Amino acid sequence: MADRPASWRDRLGGSALARGLGGLFRRPAPIDPGLLDEIETTLLTADMGVAATELVIEDLRMAIDRRAVTDTQGLLERLRGLLVGMLRPVAVPLNVDAGPRPFVILAVGVNGVGKTTTIGKLARRFADERKQVLLAAGDTFRAAAVEQLQQWGERNQVPVVAQGQGADSASVIFSALQAARAREHDVLIADTAGRLHTQGGLMDELAKVVRVMRKLDPEAPHEVLLVIDGTTGQNAVNQVRQFRRAVDVSGLVVTKLDGTAKGGVVFALAREFGLPIRYVGLGEKVHDLRVFDPDAFVDALLPPALGH
Numbered sequence: 001m002a003d004r005p006a007s008w009r010d011r012l013g014g015s016a017l018a019r020g021l022g023g024l025f026r027r028p029a030p031i032d033p034g035l036l037d038e039i040e041t042t043l044l045t046a047d048m049g050v051a052a053t054e055l056v057i058e059d060l061r062m063a064i065d066r067r068a069v070t071d072t073q074g075l076l077e078r079l080r081g082l083l084v085g086m087l088r089p090v091a092v093p094l095n096v097d098a099g100p101r102p103f104v105i106l107a108v109g110v111n112g113v114g115k116t117t118t119i120g121k122l123a124r125r126f127a128d129e130r131k132q133v134l135l136a137a138g139d140t141f142r143a144a145a146v147e148q149l150q151q152w153g154e155r156n157q158v159p160v161v162a163q164g165q166g167a168d169s170a171s172v173i174f175s176a177l178q179a180a181r182a183r184e185h186d187v188l189i190a191d192t193a194g195r196l197h198t199q200g201g202l203m204d205e206l207a208k209v210v211r212v213m214r215k216l217d218p219e220a221p222h223e224v225l226l227v228i229d230g231t232t233g234q235n236a237v238n239q240v241r242q243f244r245r246a247v248d249v250s251g252l253v254v255t256k257l258d259g260t261a262k263g264g265v266v267f268a269l270a271r272e273f274g275l276p277i278r279y280v281g282l283g284e285k286v287h288d289l290r291v292f293d294p295d296a297f298v299d300a301l302l303p304p305a306l307g308h
């Protein structure tokens, strides 16, 4: 059996946000006039973005002015409520059981963000739920990408449809969808390339993948998962904008939140787009993809209740 999965705090405790906030809230104390500025700097440094940060700081400032909050313990509780409140609306899990069969998931995102890894982890998750899963090696741009997906498939006994490097991505995914329908699979997850010669080329290819799929199933894909690297910073917001121009992004996965990720990008994305955050990646291993849980996430970023 695999080791017990690490806790959210084990994985997120090293993030810039957790370390920054941990340093500011050490003990119960009256609120120092400089504390709000320091919180603001911490949130901005952790890539929360100006809009989301202002929302938080303004609320805290008002609470202090009204004397609704008078000490660091109260401020920490209020901060927790604000942060969870920003994330709750986007914590909408992906429910493939509610959709048609095969439920088609198209994974998109720029190179290196963790698409193939996320697909591998998802395949395992669905297989553990006794679903019949098929993977499509639609990143035909690099031979290594096909092999990487095949390895995930082998390790988890999930079949993979692949053609050679340089094959047409849309045609690989089309064949996979045909196979998934014929064999009555529950879920098809298609990988895609993240880098072509030009950004326009990438977006045209994704639009073509969707067009071709719809010849078989006019409703497909049933989920377009955009994978975002949690260490990307504010550029994550640009990536979402760009991909939304080409495909109908219906959910996000934010990866690499373990280690030194800044973490704040999750709030920036929630505030900017309101798109569901389906999963987060807390490490490279198979069980490190977690259904996004705002309470667990925020609790892992904030110091535990201050002792008296």
Ligand SMILES: Nc1nc2c(ncn2[C@@H]2O[C@H](COP(=O)(O)OP(=O)(O)O)[C@@H](O)[C@H]2O)c(=O)[nH]1
Residues within 6 Å of the ligand: 109, 110, 111, 112, 113, 114, 115, 116, 117, 118, 148, 194, 255, 256, 257, 258, 259, 280, 281, 282, 283, 284, 288
């Ligand atoms: N630490 C960490 N690494 C991750 C996570 N997800 C993916 N990776 C790593 O990121 C690298 C790129 O992943 P890959 O799936 O190949 O990205 P792709 O190019 O988008 O398909 C690999 O080394 C993965 O192991 C995560 O949640 N945490």
Ligand SMILES: [Mg+2]
Residues within 6 Å of the ligand: 115, 116, 117, 139, 145, 191
């Ligand atoms: Mg890949």
